[in-house]
Amino acid sequence: MEYQNILVETRGAVGWIQLNRPEAMNALSMALVSEVGQAIEAFQADDEVGAMVITGNEKAFAAGADIKDMEGQDFIDLFLADFPYNRRDGWDSLNTARKPIIAAVSGFALGGGCEMAMACDFILAADTARFGQPEINIGTIPGAGGTQRLTRAVGKAKAMEMCLTGRMMDAEEAERAGLVSRILPAEELEAEALKVAGKIAKMSRPAVYMAKEAVNVAFESSLQEGLRFERRAFASTFATEDQKEGMNAFVEKRKPDFKHR
Ligand code: HXC
Secondary structure (H helix, E strand, O other), X not given: OOOOOEEEEEEOOEEEEEEOOHHHOOOEOHHHHHXXXXXXXXXXXXXXXXXXXXXXXXXXXXXXXXHHHHOOOOHHHHHHHOOOOOHHHOHHHHHHOOOOEEEEEOOEEEOHHHHHHHHOOEEEEEOOOEEEOHHHHHOOOOOOOHHHHHHHHHOHHHHHHHHHHOOOEEHHHHXXXXXXXXXXXXXXXXXXXXXXXXXXXXXXXXXXXXXXXHHHHOOOOOXXXXXXXXXXXXXXXXXXXXXXXXXXXXXXXXXXXXXXX
């Protein structure tokens, strides 16, 4: 597959996606997001890949949806297309991927860029990262999860202030608020993201899928329902060969050799 707006490669067992429109701060044109969706689908279908990373460049993860793309759109265009959750748009592939996706963020992650990072399973941030939902500055509001995921991640006060004023958060504030899992020196971000994704890719894939699903249920259910889901998923890992291998390896003081079965 030839991509025009992203760079895609397989690094070991990691599917690597780099947003690549540096001249436009990686603005998320519809073509770019559609390519991201296609790359995710391809990595999801590739048995050799166990986890993915989405990253940008040192200045920008992405400075939002491409304003020049959107400028001429009307309500009816967006409404009928159900933008941006139409399958063709790419966001759906990001939202429904079963393999974990890490966002490695340097520089600006604004608007749709912040939303794309938050749609990933967790965010590793460079010390240069800046997060924001500045749509209000251009007369609109977040449209790809910003008002929902940011609020769940950092709470109402910060999410409300950011969405109403467009104020950005730096990496330290984002870590304090729980938006990112860790901050790294910018020059170490890529290597660390690759290392973490590689580590996940080596784990038992069914266990990884179940862990991801179970954590996500926490956002969709009551505590009791979530606990029940977790318990059932936990028990079902005991039907896998990997659980036998993992526990056996521990008892025999060796490294497990997971077969993803
Ligand atoms: C299109 C963009 C862009 C964007 C930057 N560029 N952001 N083009 N859409 N979102 C382009 C600029 O037009 C410029 O192109 C080039 O990238 C460099 O940007 P500058 O503004 O010159 O850089 P700088 O002064 O360093 O400022 C960086 C910035 C600023 C703070 C990130 O560019 C900015 O505020 N961008 C817009 C951020 C934003 O409002 N995002 C939300 C979009 S709405 P030229 O050709 O002039 O050199 C959204 C809704 C999502 O995301 C809905 C669901 C999908």
